[in-house]
Amino acid sequence: MLPRAPLLTARLCLRPYEPADAEAFFALLHADRARFQPSFPDRLQAVRTLADAQTLLGTFADDWRTGRFYVFGIWERATEVYLGDICIMPQQKGQAEIGYYLAAAAEGQGYAREALVATTAFGFEAIGCQRLLVRCFLSNEKGQAVARAVGFAPEPPPKRPLWFRNSDALSRICRLWLTRKVEAT
Numbered sequence: 001m002l003p004r005a006p007l008l009t010a011r012l013c014l015r016p017y018e019p020a021d022a023e024a025f026f027a028l029l030h031a032d033r034a035r036f037q038p039s040f041p042d043r044l045q046a047v048r049t050l051a052d053a054q055t056l057l058g059t060f061a062d063d064w065r066t067g068r069f070y071v072f073g074i075w076e077r078a079t080e081v082y083l084g085d086i087c088i089m090p091q092q093k094g095q096a097e098i099g100y101y102l103a104a105a106a107e108g109q110g111y112a113r114e115a116l117v118a119t120t121a122f123g124f125e126a127i128g129c130q131r132l133l134v135r136c137f138l139s140n141e142k143g144q145a146v147a148r149a150v151g152f153a154p155e156p157p158p159k160r161p162l163w164f165r166n167s168d169a170l171s172r173i174c175r176l177w178l179t180r181k182v183e184a185t
Contacts, residue, residue: 001065002126007072007118012111014072014086014118016064017057021073024082026053028103036101038137070122074102074115086115088123094130096123100146112146120150124180134176144174152176 006015017025029036029047036044047053063069071087084102091097098119102112116134123129134152136143144154155175 001067002070004061004064007122008077009114009118011077012083012114012118013075013077014115015075017060017071017073019054019057021082022050022054022057025057025073025085026050028082028084029053032101032104035104039140040099040101067127070127072115072119074100074111076106076111083111084115086119088119088127088132090127090129091133094128095133096127096129096131097133097135098123099134107142112143113149116146116150120178130180132178136174136176138172138174140174144176147176147178150178152178 004016006013008014026047026049029044033044046056060069060071063071067090069087069089071085073085074083075081076083082103083106084100086098086100088096088098098116100112100115100119120132123132132152134143134147136147138144148154153176155177
């Protein structure tokens, strides 16, 4: 089990949620519900009330203990204001997927990039991942720009059978990958 330790950056504290964070967690999701709906429908479905938020934070702690899912709340260090959330979910074959969101007021200040850099290091170093994935809608240019700024590169769209080409579900998603640099010995 990985220790539930915070990740500190120049301006941010990324730390596993505590039960006392439920109110701030719920308030941010509730305030930006319409904006988050397209990208985080499962999270919003799970958190409809403050009680749901408390339950989900408990689930996050359980997931951390089992290594299934690592979720960090993002706080500004200087003000201790809650800004958003970033998580990393290990998958098969040394891969993990990272997802993140910020409050509308926190966007455009480099916080997502700073949080992604710290989480990427956590994924490669603490978890031991070899490849990291960020997925977002093609229309989410800000999300893609954040991932690219950290070094993630887009994956070419997969070749689909002729019978599947009329479906645009996959074509609306951008998959960006970052592979761990292996140092030559």
